[in-house]
Amino acid sequence: MIKAIIWKELLQYRRDGRVMSVLLITLALGFAAAVNGWSTVETLQRERQSAVQSDRDTWDNQGKKNPHTAAHFSRYAFQPTSNLAVFDPGLKDFMGSAIWLEAHYRDPATLRAVEDAVEIQRFARLTPAWILQVFAPLLAILLAFAGIAAERERGTLRQVMSSGVSPQHLFVGKAIAALCIIALLAPSVIAAVALAANTQDEMGLPGAGLRLAGIVLAYAIYIGAFTFAAIGISARVAKSKTALVILVGFWAASVVFIPRLATDVGSTLSPAPEATDFEARLSSESSSPFWGSSEAAQQRRADIETEVLAQYGVDNIADLPINYDGYLLQESEEFANGVFDRMYDELWGAYEDQADIVRLFSLVSPTLALSNISSALAGSDMQAHRHFADSAELFRRDFVRILNEEMIENGGEDGYGYMSDNDFWQQNPDFDYQPPTAGDVLSNVWADILILLAWAFLAYQLASRSVRFSFKQEAMA
Amino acid sequence: MSIQAITAQEKRALKTDPTQLVLLVAFLLACLYAVLQGGAYRQTQVEMTTSFTEAQIERNTAWRDRLVAVETGTTAPEDDRWAGLAMDVSFPATITPGPLSDLSQGVSDVKPAASRVSLWRSVDRLFGNYQIQSPIDTAAGAFDLAFVVIFIMPLMMIALSYDVLSEDRELGRLGLILSQPISVRQLVTTRLKVRFGAVATILLLSLLVSLLPGLGGDDFATRVPFLAVWLLVAGAYFLLWAAVIVWAISLNLKGETTALLLAGLWIVNGLVGPASLSAAAESLYPTPSRLAFLSEAREASAEAYKSQADIMQGMLLDHPDLTAENYSIPEYIRTSFLVTRTVDEAVVPVLQRFDDVQAERRQFLSALQYASPAVLTLQSLNLAAGTDLNRHVAFERSVRNFKQAVAEAVEVKVLAGERLSLADYDGLPRFRHQEPSIGGILGQVGLPVGFLIVVAILLGAIALNNLGRLQNRIRES
Numbered sequence: 001m002i003k004a005i006i007w008k009e010l011l012q013y014r015r016d017g018r019v020m021s022v023l024l025i026t027l028a029l030g031f032a033a034a035v036n037g038w039s040t041v042e043t044l045q046r047e048r049q050s051a052v053q054s055d056r057d058t059w060d061n062q063g064k065k066n067p068h069t070a071a072h073f074s075r076y077a078f079q080p081t082s083n084l085a086v087f088d089p090g091l092k093d094f095m096g097s098a099i100w101l102e103a104h105y106r107d108p109a110t111l112r113a114v115e116d117a118v119e120i121q122r123f124a125r126l127t128p129a130w131i132l133q134v135f136a137p138l139l140a141i142l143l144a145f146a147g148i149a150a151e152r153e154r155g156t157l158r159q160v161m162s163s164g165v166s167p168q169h170l171f172v173g174k175a176i177a178a179l180c181i182i183a184l185l186a187p188s189v190i191a192a193v194a195l196a197a198n199t200q201d202e203m204g205l206p207g208a209g210l211r212l213a214g215i216v217l218a219y220a221i222y223i224g225a226f227t228f229a230a231i232g233i234s235a236r237v238a239k240s241k242t243a244l245v246i247l248v249g250f251w252a253a254s255v256v257f258i259p260r261l262a263t264d265v266g267s268t269l270s271p272a273p274e275a276t277d278f279e280a281r282l283s284s285e286s287s288s289p290f291w292g293s294s295e296a297a298q299q300r301r302a303d304i305e306t307e308v309l310a311q312y313g314v315d316n317i318a319d320l321p322i323n324y325d326g327y328l329l330q331e332s333e334e335f336a337n338g339v340f341d342r343m344y345d346e347l348w349g350a351y352e353d354q355a356d357i358v359r360l361f362s363l364v365s366p367t368l369a370l371s372n373i374s375s376a377l378a379g380s381d382m383q384a385h386r387h388f389a390d391s392a393e394l395f396r397r398d399f400v401r402i403l404n405e406e407m408i409e410n411g412g413e414d415g416y417g418y419m420s421d422n423d424f425w426q427q428n429p430d431f432d433y434q435p436p437t438a439g440d441v442l443s444n445v446w447a448d449i450l451i452l453l454a455w456a457f458l459a460y461q462l463a464s465r466s467v468r469f470s471f472k473q474e475a476m477a
Numbered sequence: 478m479s480i481q482a483i484t485a486q487e488k489r490a491l492k493t494d495p496t497q498l499v500l501l502v503a504f505l506l507a508c509l510y511a512v513l514q515g516g517a518y519r520q521t522q523v524e525m526t527t528s529f530t531e532a533q534i535e536r537n538t539a540w541r542d543r544l545v546a547v548e549t550g551t552t553a554p555e556d557d558r559w560a561g562l563a564m565d566v567s568f569p570a571t572i573t574p575g576p577l578s579d580l581s582q583g584v585s586d587v588k589p590a591a592s593r594v595s596l597w598r599s600v601d602r603l604f605g606n607y608q609i610q611s612p613i614d615t616a617a618g619a620f621d622l623a624f625v626v627i628f629i630m631p632l633m634m635i636a637l638s639y640d641v642l643s644e645d646r647e648l649g650r651l652g653l654i655l656s657q658p659i660s661v662r663q664l665v666t667t668r669l670k671v672r673f674g675a676v677a678t679i680l681l682l683s684l685l686v687s688l689l690p691g692l693g694g695d696d697f698a699t700r701v702p703f704l705a706v707w708l709l710v711a712g713a714y715f716l717l718w719a720a721v722i723v724w725a726i727s728l729n730l731k732g733e734t735t736a737l738l739l740a741g742l743w744i745v746n747g748l749v750g751p752a753s754l755s756a757a758a759e760s761l762y763p764t765p766s767r768l769a770f771l772s773e774a775r776e777a778s779a780e781a782y783k784s785q786a787d788i789m790q791g792m793l794l795d796h797p798d799l800t801a802e803n804y805s806i807p808e809y810i811r812t813s814f815l816v817t818r819t820v821d822e823a824v825v826p827v828l829q830r831f832d833d834v835q836a837e838r839r840q841f842l843s844a845l846q847y848a849s850p851a852v853l854t855l856q857s858l859n860l861a862a863g864t865d866l867n868r869h870v871a872f873e874r875s876v877r878n879f880k881q882a883v884a885e886a887v888e889v890k891v892l893a894g895e896r897l898s899l900a901d902y903d904g905l906p907r908f909r910h911q912e913p914s915i916g917g918i919l920g921q922v923g924l925p926v927g928f929l930i931v932v933a934i935l936l937g938a939i940a941l942n943n944l945g946r947l948q949n950r951i952r953e954s
Contacts, residue, residue: 018737029749036756047766054772063783073779078768094612098771108609111771114587114616116764116831117755118838119859119866120852122618124752134748146733241733245636248740252632256747257507260624263617264514272614274521275607276529276591351611358613382612 001165005173006180013143013181022142023184026135030188033128037086038195044081044097045202051078051098052430060426064419067403067411068329071103075399077392077431079109080203082379084211086196087189088129090375093117095385101396101431103333103403104287106340109389128192129374132219133367134255136182137226141247143178144230148470149240157474171231171467178227189216203379207438211377214442218377218452222370225456226251232462235470254365262361262368263354270353273346282343286336304331323411323418330404337397344393348386355382359447366455372448376441383444387436395431402428480659480667487671497637501675504625504633508683511622515579516692518619522574522585529591533569540565541902548899561896563887564810567595570879570908572872575863576696576703579687581623581855583864587615592876594908596884596891597813599820600828600877601774622683623858626711627851628747630676631718635739637672638722641665643732655951662944665726673719680715684708702915707861710922713929714854720936727943750849754842762838770827777823781816788815814891818884828877835870847928854929857922863912872910879908 013019055076062070077099085092096109114121124130148170151157160170193212205211229250234243273281289297308327309315317324355372362368375381411418442449491497543560546552552560559565571591578585589604618624642665645651654664684704688697725739781788789812846853859865886905890897 022741025749029752032753032756036760039760043763043766047768050766051768051772054769054776058772058776058779062779065782073775073782076771076775091612091616094616096608098768108606110606110608111767112587112608113767116767116835118758118842119584120751120842120855121755121759122616123851123855124748124755126752126756130752138744142737241640241731241736244733244736245639248736249632249636256628260617260620261510263611263614264620267611267614268514268517272609272611274525275609276525276605278609279606280532347609351613354611354613385612 001169002173002176005165005170006177009174009177010180013177019139019142019181022135022139023181026131026139026185027188029126029135030128030131030185031191033126033131034086034188034192034195036126037089037128037192038199040089041081041083041086041196042199044085045200048078048080048097048202051076056430059428061422062425064421066416066418067406067420067424068103068326068416070420070425071400071403074100074102074396075431076100077388077395077433079385079388080433080435082203082205082208082384082435083196083199083201084205084208084215084378085380086199087127087192087215088374088378088380089125089127090129090378090380091382091385092380093121093125095382099389099392099396101392101399103329103400104336105283106286106336106344106393106396109385128189129371129378132185132189133222133370133374136185136219136223137251137255137367139182139185140178140223140226141230141244141251143181144174144227145234145244145247146240147174147178147231148235148467149237149243150234152238152470152474153240157470161471161474167468167471168464171235171463174231175224175227175463178231179224182223182227189219203433203435205379205435210438211379211441214377214438215374218370218373218449221452221456222366225366225452225459228456228459228463232459232464232466235463235466255367258361258365259358259368259371262358262365265361266354266357269357270350272350272354278343278347282340285343286339287332290332290335300335301328304328318413322408323413323415325415326404326407326409326411330401330408333397333400333404340393351382351386359451362448362451366452369448369451369455373445373452376445376448377438379435379441383441384435388433391433392431399428399431479657480663483659483664483667484671487668491671491675497672500633500636501679504629504676505679505683507620507625507629508622508679509686511620511625512579512683512687512692515582515619515621516687518582518586518621519574519579520691522578522590526571526574526591530569530571533567533593537568541899544897544899544902547896554896561898561902562810563890563895563897564596564814566883566887566897566902566905567593568879568883568905568908570594570876570910572869572910573863573912575868576700577707577862578864579692580621580684580704580707581858581862581864582619582621583623583859583862584866584869585864586610586619588866588869589873594876594880594883596817596880596887598880599774599778599817599824600880601770601820601824603876603880604873622687623855623862626680626714626858627854630680630715631743631746633676634673634715634718634722635736635743637676638669638726639736639739640732641668641672642726642729643735646729647732652951655948660944661948661951662941665723665944669719669723673715677715680711703861703863703918706915706919706922707858710854710857710861710926713926713933714850716933717850717929717936720933720940723940724936724943727940727947729943729947746849747851751852751855754845754849754852757845758838758841762834762841764834765827765830770824770831773827774820774824777820778816781819785812785816788812788819811892811894814884814888821881821884825877825881832870832874835866839867846925850929850932853925857925860918860921868913875910876908879906882906 055078059075062073079097081092093113096112098111099109100107148157151160201208230243230247233246234240237243237246288294290300291297305317308320308324309317312320312322314320358368359372362372372381376383406420406424407415407418410420491501543552543557547554547557547560569591574590575583575585587610589607592603592605594603642651642661645654655661686692688700688704690697721742722739725735728735730738842852842856846856856865860867883905887897890901
């Protein structure tokens with residue numbers, strides 16, 4: 001019986017020009033998005049490799065220079081792009097791609113793609129993930145809004161009932177038929193995956209296969225939820241027109257309005273620090289209490305001096321077997337690192353509070369939950385960026401320490417006049433970024449997964465009960 | 478049933494029909510939220526710019542006071558060798574928040590708004606670490622009144638009116654209504670006038686609220702002309718959608734089909750159009766690589782550092798008069814000046830390439846914006862609000878030019894190692910950003926607004942003609 005319902009529905013869809021038009025348009029957009037995503041990622045990866053090489057070459061061949069002067073010039077950490085960003089670039093365009101690893105300061109990531117983007121970019125982005133998040137549910141609505149209501153309006157629901165079809169069979173048959181049509185979007189997804197596989201795996205995302213499977217599963221659940229909801233609403237209301245208006249309204253709210261509203265509310269309730277103020281505070285709090293002329297700063301430096309003199313058993317700095325300027329520089333770094341940790345924790349804390357508020361809104365918009373899961377698994381969400389930024393900061397601290405130690409151990413009396421050469425620069429390490437595991441990522445989005453599953457479950461229940469309800473209503477009429 | 482009776486009935490329905498009531502209240506809340514939120518955003522922008530400028534002025538005043546002390550003999554020149562150091566001059570450069578940045582945030586949240594122009598920084602580093610906004614917030618874009626106008630307003634208009642004719646027809650009461658002395662055209666336009674009037678009233682009220690003191694800013698007189706232009710654009714977009722809806726209704730389709738048609742147009746206009754245009758602009762006019770730019774700047778800096786002796790020699794050959802024997806400030810200062818100037822010379826052409834690509838993209842979008850009224854409206858609203866890309870790119874360029882102007886003005890003093898005189902300092906240029914005039918803005922939005930109005934008139938005429946023919950068909954039947 002279910003098979004017959006599926007065939008009947010598929011036949012009906014094939015004859016419906018509206019369905020075929022939307023399907024073809026979505027498919028075309030999906031292919032365009034896949035090629036666009038591939039081209040972007042491929043360019044980003046090529047540019048990054050070139051920048052990494054150039055950074056190394058410039059560093060290695062900077063000639064004679066004081067290690068501390070070199071620490072001010074320092075190096076850059078360039079964020080790699082995961083292959084899965086072809087499918088979902090997530091927040092990548094909105095977070096910087098390069099972090100300057102200079103001495104005395106923790107810089108934020110710079111070179112955000114959004115700054116070079118056109119004004120309309122934030123309206124809509126042609127990526128495979130965006131196409132599926134926006135248009136797949138719309139297709140589901142188009143396929144299912146009239147599912148039960150139109151049968152009732154045409155009077156065919158009574159005939160269906162009299163032929164012995166159970167509510168469950170009708171629901172399952174209509175759902176499978178709608179999902180079969182939506183599955184025709186798969187070629188565009190496969191194209192995105194194939195193109196992603198064709199890019200270099202510069203990030204070496206751990207558990208890439210598992211992540212991809214997770215992404216596919218998440219989208220399947222999301223599309224299923226919308227399909228079930230559409231059937232449920234169709235069965236619950238009297239007219240297919242009403243079902244359509246309710247469902248399109250819900251879609252527009254879920255996909256277009258709520259994501260903006262949620263982030264807006266999030267940033268209002270948990271505002272990130274203002275940029276110029278943050279920069280000024282970071283600069284001043286990490287420097288003045290150490291290098292400043294205040295009594296506390298002078299005392300701090302005096303204590304360090306006393307400690308070092310005692311450690312080496314000498315009375316004067318001039319008698320130290322090390323370069324004291326270098327030592328003081330490293331001490332200032334240790335002091336500043338504590339300030340950086342505190343202030344960046346505040347900054348990330350504000351971001352994460354915003355993310356939590358947005359997550360609350362996913363209780364009314366499954367698109368938000370899906371978007372979080374999708375970008376997290378693709379390695380293009382905020383947590384992925386934080387992981388990179390924190391790793392880069394750890395490297396910066398090590399790198400600056402190596403340079404300071406060079407001055408401490410070899411600077412002698414020359415201090416700031418001491419020069420290292422290319423032999424030393426060429427021994428300095430590169431930043432080797434190791435992305436988080438799939439398990440770490442899943443632990444960040446478990447709440448989103450639960451919310452998405454809850455949406456699918458509730459939509460299923462709504463559809464199942466509503467179809468039964470519509471049978472009862474029809475029987476009583 | 479007379480026109481007055483229909484008007485009265487429609488007005489009553491606005492207050493009593495639950496669907497219409499819910500839609501209008503939701504629209505009102507969305508408008509008010511956007512206005513209040515936008516007001517807070519602009520207030521923050523104003524405060525940031527003011528506090529930044531005040532801090533810089535305070536710093537400059539202290540710097541100037543030291544110079545005054547030396548010139549008046551309060552401080553002996555040898556006691557403050559750094560007073561009046563030409564290399565140390567710095568000036569604030571800020572862009573005033575757009576007059577209506579509370580209504581259309583545009584790109585003002587991602588572009589730098591302030592810079593401390595210092596000769597120690599090369600032109601690629603003039604803007605501090607401003608990239609710390611929340612990526613979640615940045616990616617989603619603002620829930621401002623422009624967003625409400627472009628996305629929510631048309632959807633409200635559709636939801637309130639798609640069945641203005643079809644419902645009566647489907648319920649079989651259209652004939653009865655038309656047996657009264659009223660035409661189909663009058664019936665449709667009278668109903669729509671009331672329903673669209675309610676939407677327009679809410680929008681106008683929200684705009685009035687935005688003018689309240691303390692909300693969008695206290696510069697009421699400055700804002701009003703821009704608000705008039707903004708309103709003109711929003712009004713033209715409103716008229717276009719009103720005409721589109723009347724046209725769709727005049728096709729005399731089933732209510733469900735009318736809703737689908739209008740929803741489809743809304744999606745193509747607001748989502749598919751912008752996504753495709755944005756992708757096309759970025760593919761056809763790709764931005765030069767920011768990473769490659771960074772590498773070039775670093776390489777130029779490293780090379781300049783390595784060849785500083787040659788640079789210095791070159792300078793002395795060019796300016797034999799500057800080989801002052803009594804050069805008393807550390808050598809690294811003029812070396813830094815020359816190195817920074819060398820880097821500036823290397824990166825300015827690259828930055829110009831970025832500006833050129835942006836200009837080409839804008840030109841491309843200016844030509845193609847007519848394919849998507851949403852794109853056209855957004856760009857025009859941002860233009861009126863002073864938050865468009867063009868204004869911000871021009872600001873960045875002005876800051877770079879200003880830095881070079883200051884560098885040229887103090888070059889001789891830096892290279893000669895001479896102190897600036899008070900007259901020299903007071904005569905140095907100060908940053909002024911040339912803002913576009915209201916006439917210029919009106920000129921730029923004139924064509925897009927004209928286009929929207931012409932299309933609205935044409936569609937409206939077609940719709941009224943269709944309704945006239947429908948009247949004849951009904952009479953004949």
